[in-house]
Amino acid sequence: MVDACGAGWEEKPRDDAHCIARALWSIPNIPKHWESHGPLQVGGLAQSSTKREDYGWGEAPTRSAFSGCISHLNINDQLVDLGEVAYSKGSVPGCPMQESACAGGLGSCGIRGTCTGGLKTPTCECDSGWSAPKCDTPTVPSTLTTQSYMKMALSFTPPSEVVTVQMRVRTNGVRTGMLLHLAAQHTQHSFTLHLRASVACASVSGAGWAARIACAEGRPIGDGKWHTIRAERRGHSITIDVDDGDEWRHNHSFPSLTAWRENHGDVRGPPMPLEIDKxxxxxxxxxxxxxxVKLVTVGDDLHDSK
Incomplete structure (x- = not known):
């Protein structure tokens, strides 16, 4: 799966073959554990390439070494530190190409920003609570009280199949209420970020199909400290992270948006679009x-929070 299968849908493909590949395990007598005593090799092989006929593969690992950056290698929910490997050749910690891609070169995003977005469309992504081109201006928080809400307009229109949101929250005690609601104009399609008994949840709903939800279970965030919540709808998937997103701070629901289609015999079609009214x-x-034009009430208000 590439990019959680969230890109390429705008070309209206008939299926998900552009981002997902599936294959059966062809070796008989599958062992319960991987029986390998050698080191994990990333980016190239220290010995000659494996022959595909020895394992019944249709393809074999390429003989050419990888040139580029690799990050966030995760094996069975364990994040691998690629900056302190036991053996290496021709590799350095970090990703100098990406770090120097933003205008101004290395360090142009300041100490509170990171150059992201690839080499073609690089941009400075600021840490939570900071803004401006060099990420050196602190943002101003807002306090929510009883029957409170805020409306805002966007300067851009998010893609209909990919929406990413991030916000910082500080609250005390068990809280239930809405953090953020993104909706399409005159329809019931929406992407919502909310607290459920102080557990951060993200959900997608739409006309004709039931709401789908993913929650970062494990520990409530109502401890009076600032927490960063990041949620994403990408194609058929919903992902939500709290703080660094490790272990209990992370949850996803890759099959959630396909459940409705499974009942109607159309699993492989494009995901439901969400045209957010900016x-x-x-x-x-x-x-x-x-x-x-009269305000009657505010539902799901998140009072005594910032």
Whole structure:
């Protein structure tokens, strides 16, 4: 799977073959454990390439060494530190190509920012709580009280199949309420980030299909400290991370958005689009209810929080 299968849908493919590949295990008598006494090799082989006929593969590992950056190698939920490997040749810690890609070169994003986005469209991504081109300006938080909410407009329109949001939250005690609501104009399609008994959850809902949800279970965040919550809808998947996203701080629901299609015999089609209304579709802290132009109440308000 490439990019959680979230790119390429705009070309209207008939299936997901552009980002997912599947194959059966062809070796009989599958062992319960991997029987390998050699080291894990990343980016190239220290010996001659394995012959595909020895394992019944259709393809064999390439004989050419990899040239580029590799990061966030995760094996069975264990993150591997690629900066302190036991043996290496022709590799250095970090990714100098990406770090120097933003305008101004290495260090152009400041000590609170990171150059991301690849080499073609690099951009400075600031740490939570910081903004400006060099990520040196602290952002101003807002305090939510009873029956409170905020509306804001976006300067851009997010892609219909890929939406990523991030926010910092500080609250005390067990809290239940809405953090962020992204909605399409005049439809029931929405992407929501909320707290459920102080557990961060992300959900996607739409007309004709049930809401799907992923929660970062394990520990509530109502301890009075700042926490960073990051959620993403990418193709058929929902992902939510709290703080660094390790272990209990992370959850995903890759099959969730395909459940409705499984019941209707259409699993491999494109994901449901979410055309966010950039002028009126972003709500923070609660959902206002109006009669005409008069505000009646605010539902799911997240009071006594920042």
């Amino acid at each position: 002028h009126d579709g972003v709500t923070i802290g609660g959902l206002p209810k109006f009669i005409g």
